[in-house]
Amino acid sequence: MNEQDLNLYVIAELRYKKEHLNENDESIFPVDWYSSKNYKLKTEIIAEAIKNKTTIENTNLYQNKFIEGFRSEQ
Numbered sequence: 001m002n003e004q005d006l007n008l009y010v011i012a013e014l015r016y017k018k019e020h021l022n023e024n025d026e027s028i029f030p031v032d033w034y035s036s037k038n039y040k041l042k043t044e045i046i047a048e049a050i051k052n053k054t055t056i057e058n059t060n061l062y063q064n065k066f067i068e069g070f071r072s073e074q
Helices: 003-019 039-051 060-073
Strands: none
Touching: 003 039, 039 060
């Protein structure tokens, strides 16, 4: 695990939560979100979600890369 990737991820997650203040974590994070430690990809997904003002599950990166990567980790 790259510590810099983790630190950037934490900053991105805090910003994402700020964008969704009135929603609970269960509604803004996918069920399998915390199962992966690919912090670089997760940061990119959060950045896309913030940019497009949407949730993580509605991003192209999540739908195309995260789920695929999660399956390969199993």
